[in-house]
Amino acid sequence: MKLLSILFIFVSSYSFCLAAPATDKVNDLPGLTFTPDFFHYSGYLRAWTDKYLHYWLTESSRAPTQDPLVLWLNGGPGCSSLDGLIEELGPFHVKDFGNSIYYNEYAWNKFANVLFLESPAGVGYSYSTNFNLTVSDDEVSLHNYMALLDFLSKFPEYKGRDFWITGESYAGVYIPTLAVRILNDKKNFPNFKGVAIGNGALNFPNNYNTMVPFYYYHALVRDDLYNDIARNCCNNNIGTCDIYSKFFDPNCRDKVINALDGTNELNMYNLYDVCYYNPTTNLKKAFIERQMRIAVGLPARKHNAATTVPLCAQTNNTHVYLNRADVRKSLHIPSSLPAWEECSDQVGKNYVVTHFNVIPEFQTMIAAGIKILVYNGDVDTACNSIMNQQFLTSLNLTVLGEQEKVNEAWHYSGQTGTAVAGFQTKFAGNVDFLTVRGSGHFVPEDKPKESQQMIFNFINNKDYSTPIQL
Numbered sequence: 001m002k003l004l005s006i007l008f009i010f011v012s013s014y015s016f017c018l019a020a021p022a023t024d025k026v027n028d029l030p031g032l033t034f035t036p037d038f039f040h041y042s043g044y045l046r047a048w049t050d051k052y053l054h055y056w057l058t059e060s061s062r063a064p065t066q067d068p069l070v071l072w073l074n075g076g077p078g079c080s081s082l083d084g085l086i087e088e089l090g091p092f093h094v095k096d097f098g099n100s101i102y103y104n105e106y107a108w109n110k111f112a113n114v115l116f117l118e119s120p121a122g123v124g125y126s127y128s129t130n131f132n133l134t135v136s137d138d139e140v141s142l143h144n145y146m147a148l149l150d151f152l153s154k155f156p157e158y159k160g161r162d163f164w165i166t167g168e169s170y171a172g173v174y175i176p177t178l179a180v181r182i183l184n185d186k187k188n189f190p191n192f193k194g195v196a197i198g199n200g201a202l203n204f205p206n207n208y209n210t211m212v213p214f215y216y217y218h219a220l221v222r223d224d225l226y227n228d229i230a231r232n233c234c235n236n237n238i239g240t241c242d243i244y245s246k247f248f249d250p251n252c253r254d255k256v257i258n259a260l261d262g263t264n265e266l267n268m269y270n271l272y273d274v275c276y277y278n279p280t281t282n283l284k285k286a287f288i289e290r291q292m293r294i295a296v297g298l299p300a301r302k303h304n305a306a307t308t309v310p311l312c313a314q315t316n317n318t319h320v321y322l323n324r325a326d327v328r329k330s331l332h333i334p335s336s337l338p339a340w341e342e343c344s345d346q347v348g349k350n351y352v353v354t355h356f357n358v359i360p361e362f363q364t365m366i367a368a369g370i371k372i373l374v375y376n377g378d379v380d381t382a383c384n385s386i387m388n389q390q391f392l393t394s395l396n397l398t399v400l401g402e403q404e405k406v407n408e409a410w411h412y413s414g415q416t417g418t419a420v421a422g423f424q425t426k427f428a429g430n431v432d433f434l435t436v437r438g439s440g441h442f443v444p445e446d447k448p449k450e451s452q453q454m455i456f457n458f459i460n461n462k463d464y465s466t467p468i469q470l
């Protein structure tokens with residue numbers, strides 16, 4: 001008996017050395033209305049001499065020791081990946097103005113160990129000890145890579161595990177640039193399998209080139225204005241027009257701005273959303289839009305905010321929750337850090353964009369043979385689906401299956417029957433393009449069931465229409 005308990009102590013301390021750091025384990029998350037059937041960890045990863053990135057790992061509730069490791073990154077640049085956890089694909093969703101946590105049954109950690117990383121330093125709970133938050137695309141990918149190495153030393157059980165990188169929006173730049181670094185490190189990442197990018201900023205100029213026709217064909221722009229732009233700015237061909245450059249042309253600038261004002265009273269992240277949001281906040285929707293406008297020198301949006309904020313627009317649950325002292329304590333956040341913000345103005349303002357398109361990084365990923373999924377909610381106008389379809393077409397890959405046909409549907413089968421979830425095009429080189437029908441920019445938030453099925457099938461090499469079987 002004594003021997004057994006000595007052996008037990010030996011075995012458990014031995015596995016302690018090999019496994020997840022006990023100090024980062026979250027044991028008492030405030031406001032929980034359910035008992036998690038998985039472990040989760042929150043702490044810091046060293047990304048550079050002066051930079052520490054906060055992570056929150058939600059382990060798989062299925063088979064944590066075998067299921068893959070999936071990294072999730074939100075964009076901005078400057079927005080926190082905890083948005084992804086709390087408002088999109090994570091298991092913990094907040095309600096009651098930050099008072100309680102309910103279980104998101106469409107969480108991706110039902111079948112994967114999902115690592116949410118707040119990046120770069122200055123975003124969310126992540127920090128820089130020297131307060132310099134200026135950072136460029138290539139530095140961000142380097143810091144993220146270094147943070148992942150630190151993650152593997154904290155959690156050696158994930159060494160050699162199947163690894164996927166996912167994310168959305170400006171992570172359309174973070175992901176391919178990080179993937180190139182990971183592909184160069186077969187020793188630490190021998191099983192890097194692929195990337196999934198939602199409504200990604202894959203080609204910034206073409207995003208604007210496609211936005212004006214996108215608005216026109218969604219009944220937001222009058223004929224006289226559209227024809228004026230076509231005739232006087234685009235040689236009568238909007239389809240091939242570099243509308244992006246017209247922001248810098250005094251004869252066309254106002255016309256283009258007028259066309260883009262078509263969404264003034266709408267949610268540009270989801271044309272059919274019924275909710276207003278407050279453009280003066282740092283909540284992600286207002287923030288990303290502001291960054292996009294600053295990038296091309298556009299004036300602030302003329303926004304007709306509602307006088308009373310409807311229930312569906314009470315979007316500060318996450319903000320309130322993550323600033324509770326008890327929550328921060330349970331997540332091991334140093335009390336000296338400032339308030340958690342959904343998106344950081346300091347990071348956004350100082351950010352140095354250098355990758356206006358990620359064609360070279362896509363070519364590297366394709367040559368390496370990893371799987372690539374580009375998916376787009378089809379009623380988002382911040383990073384619209386036409387931009388990304390054209391981005392993939394510009395890679396000159398062979399379209400698989402029947403040529404010159406309409407896109408092929410993929411389906412979601414739920415309790416109310418089977419419905420078209422969106423459309424798919426498969427390209428040679430392991431590249432898939434999926435649309436998610438009726439979804440806006442934040443696909444796992446707008447279409448949680450469909451996005452869960454999509455990602456499950458992507459990482460398990462199944463047809464996208466296959467119902468999830470755990």
Ligand SMILES: *[C@@H]1O[C@H](CO)[C@@H](O)[C@H](O)[C@H]1NC(C)=O
Nearest residue numbers: 130131132133134135136139
């Ligand atoms: C801040 O960091 C950036 C990026 O690393 C660097 O280029 C810049 O020189 C730094 N600024 C100061 C004041 O140290």
Ligand SMILES: *[C@@H]1O[C@H](CO)[C@@H](O)[C@H](O)[C@H]1NC(C)=O
Nearest residue numbers: 309313314315316317319320
């Ligand atoms: C959260 O939003 C509500 C309105 O939607 C507002 O009344 C409240 O003051 C906000 N709370 C915080 C802490 O921002």
Ligand SMILES: *[C@@H]1O[C@H](CO)[C@@H](O)[C@H](O)[C@H]1NC(C)=O
Nearest residue numbers: 359360363393394395396397
């Ligand atoms: C695709 O083909 C076009 C036309 O031949 C060419 O101009 C373009 O550079 C090619 N794109 C890539 C990524 O190779």
